[in-house]
Amino acid sequence: MTGIGIIGSGISGLQLALRLQQLGIPVTLYSAATAEELGAARPRNFPARFGPTQAREESLGVHAWQSDDARVHNWSITVHGEDTDLEFTAALTPPSSVVDFRLYLPHLFEEFTRRGGNALTGPVTVDQVARRHELVVVANGDRSMRELFPVDPARSPHTTPQRILCSGFYHGIREDVPHTLDIHFLPGIGEILRIPFLSRLGPAHVLAFEAVPGGPLEPPAHLDADADPAGFHREVLRLVAEYAPSLRERVDSARFGLVAPGELAQGGVTPAVRRGWAQVADGTCALAIGDAWITNDPLTAQGANLGSHTAFALAELIASAAGPLDAEFCRDASARLWEHARHVVAWSNAFLAPPPPHVRDLLGRAAGDKRVADAFVSRFHDPVAMWAVLSHPDGVDSFVKSCT
Known part of the structure; x- marks a missing residue:
């Protein structure tokens, strides 16, 4: 052996x-x-x-696709609330690779x-x-x-999936700011994401529903997009219009659809x-x-x-x-x-759980100070440091002070 x-x-x-x-x-x-x-x-x-993974690829000599068609430079985050929405856009440094x-x-x-x-x-x-x-x-x-x-x-x-997923490659979506990811947090309902992506068929947009099981975002995960593509696309656009209206405004209804049959992933993931x-x-x-x-x-x-x-x-x-x-x-x-x-x-x-008060406070501070927003989003590169920030209110206080 x-x-x-x-x-x-x-x-x-x-x-x-x-x-x-x-x-x-x-x-x-x-x-x-x-x-x-x-x-x-x-x-x-x-x-x-993220950046550290790309650095490891560089060391292996396999880091390809370095054009902006395969990069995300910014995150646009919306936390939907009963009365008002919390919104901010932040720079991701270095940009992530999305291939x-x-x-x-x-x-x-x-x-x-x-x-x-x-x-x-x-x-x-x-x-x-x-x-x-x-x-x-x-x-x-x-x-x-x-x-x-x-x-x-x-x-x-x-012991069961915490989100029911429906994600695919689409065309017909416009970006206000190029190379920007959109994420809509809908407490108790789930998340809707749009990500510019380099697919095997060329530049596209990933549109993803992460649905709390049994919630209103779940139905597309159970539809047969190959058997009834028009019905599937209608349901997707209906949900985007209801739960992420600012994203719906950037969709061209005449062009919107999966980039090809089968370019879709559906199901649940149990952590x-x-x-x-x-x-x-x-x-x-x-x-x-x-x-x-x-x-x-x-x-x-x-x-x-x-x-x-x-x-x-x-x-x-x-x-x-x-x-x-x-x-x-x-x-x-x-x-x-x-x-x-x-x-x-x-x-x-x-x-996967509703954010505790100190995390909601951090998101509020990010919405009011771009230095905090940029540092928060870029910390996704370092999950150990990110968890040290988010796991305790003291971590949030120290993080905000270090940014400002």
């Missing part, structure tokens, strides 16, 4: 494979799909990659193989991989892999943290990263960024290991990875 076997070709698995390759550590990537199949699938998510993963993942996959990486495609079991390698890293969150890593109830407060490692065939161990380990609701846009951070951190732990990559190594590595991830999980879960 030699080297590391990585199961999964999402951002976590591919960045880990590229980083281990860069460090000279033997690695084999196991992917259920070829690069071409990754690029031809339906959209599953719409990730924003369809059906472009991004094949690019990383092809770079890995172009540099001599060993990639095997097709179905595989953890036991099969474990018999070939010193350590297995599972970065594939499908159901068969998740069974190996049961949910950790102490770290997983939710969960699973056990971080397990012993498998012949005593070999498997470590979980990415969706195999942690599933966060996408509202705070941390999933891909946490996956990238974890991939690099694990690569360094593997490279610096003084002994075998055994159960002791896996136990220690999982604990050390959790020290960063726990802040992301806590913050992501907190964002």
Whole structure:
């Protein structure tokens, strides 16, 4: 048995494979799909990659799509209230990168193989991989892999989806300020987001409903857009007009629609943290990263960024290991990875609940002072620092003082 076997070709698995390759550590990537199949699938998510993730991509030599068609420079935030709305626009520094993963993942996959990486495609079991390698890293969150890593109830407060999602690539929406994301917070109802995005079919807009289950934003998640596209688009525009009227004013009804059939993702996500490692065939161990380990609701846009951070951190732990990559190594590595991830999980879960008074106060201060607004939005790059601010009223006070 030699080297590391990585199961999964999402951002976590591919960045880990590229980083281990860069460090000279033997690695084999196991992917259920070829690069071409990754690029031809339906959209599953719409990730924003923040500054630190882009810096890691730079270090790997895979940071592409650096034009403004693939960047978000500003956030326009509206918190809807019973009497008045709270609104502000803030600069995101550095800008996030917003590239369809059906472009991004094949690019990383092809770079890995172009540099001599060993990639095997097709179905595989953890036991099969474990018999070939010193350590297995599972970065594939499908159901068969998740069974190996049961949910950790102490770290997983939710057992059902907290939002029902309906997100797709659309055309026919105008931007008042180019390269600006819109997010409408509707307490007790959910969120509506519009994000300029580089899709595989060119520049587009992601329009996303994050619906509190059973609430008025949920219906589009259950409609068949392929069977009745006109009816689906009517329902989407009706909800935007009712709950985000300023966004509806920028929609050209004659042009509005999905950029192509099938360019839509619907369903629910249950936030969960699973056990971080397990012993498998012949005593070999498997470590979980990415969706195999942690599933966060996408509202705070941390999933891909946490996956990238974890991939690099694990690569360094593997490279610096003084002994075998055994159960002791896996136990220690999982604990050390959790020290960063726990802040992301806590913050992501907190964002799904109505904001406490000190967070509402921070949003109010951001609406009144652009220095606070810019610093708040740019702090999304650093979830550890963000959670230190939002987790306690003292954190908000210190943050505002540091801005002003």
